[in-house]
Structure formats: C-alpha cells, structure tokens
Amino acid sequence: MEVFDHALNQLERSMTISTKRQAIIAQNIANVKTPGYEAMEFDEQLMKAVKRREKKDIILEDELSDLTDNSVKYSSYVRLMSSKIAILKSIASQGRK
Numbered sequence: 223m224e225v226f227d228h229a230l231n232q233l234e235r236s237m238t239i240s241t242k243r244q245a246i247i248a249q250n251i252a253n254v255k256t257p258g259y260e261a262m263e264f265d266e267q268l269m270k271a272v273k274r275r276e277k278k279d280i281i282l283e284d285e286l287s288d289l290t291d292n293s294v295k296y297s298s299y300v301r302l303m304s305s306k307i308a309i310l311k312s313i314a315s316q317g318r319k
Contacts (some may be wrong), residue, residue: 233303239264240296247289254280261285 243264253259261280 229305230306233299233306237296237299237303240292242298243292244296247285247292250280251282251289252286254282254285272287 246262246264250261253261259280
C-alpha cells in the first residue's frame with residue numbers, strides 16, 4: 223500500500239494547476255486598462271498552454287468571475303488535502319500504539 227495514494231498526488235496537481243490559472247487571471251486583471259493587451263486564458267486540459275481568446279478586450283467582470291471560481295476550487299483542494307493528511311497522521315499515530 224502506498225502512503226501517498228493517487229488521490230493525494232492528483233490533489234497536488236490540481237492545486238498546482240489552480241495556482242497557475244490564478245496567476246494568469248491576475249495578470250489579465252492587472253492589464254485591464256493596458257491598450258493592446260490581449261487577455262490570456264489558462265487551458266486546464268493542456269496545463270501549460272496559454273491561448274488567446276477570440277475577443278481581444280478584457281471584460282473585468284468575466285475575469286473577476288474566473289478569479290472567484292478558481293479560488294473556490296483551490297480552497298476545496300486545500301480542504302481535501304488537509305483531510306487526507308489528517309487521515310495519514312491518524313493512521314501513523316495508531317501504528318505507534
């Protein structure tokens with residue numbers, strides 16, 4: 223039995239993806255008034271791919287919505303990771319008795 227199971231590894235990857243996505247959204251928001259700046263979108267399917275949107279304008283409301291969605295996902299990943307670690311700690315402490 224692996225100590226760090228597939229779910230824990232997947233949670234770690236999901237948190238990494240979410241962190242990268244957050245950085246791109248923040249960059250879009252920071253450049254909302256920059257003339258000629260084209261908003262970027264993080265493509266979760268390709269993990270590292272940054273693609274251009276069909277529209278060139280940054281719509282602040284859309285970016286803020288994406289930011290909120292991403293924050294909720296990241297918080298969920300953190301809670302799940304914390305639960306998994308708590309279970310592993312409990313199992314480890316039971317083995318000492």
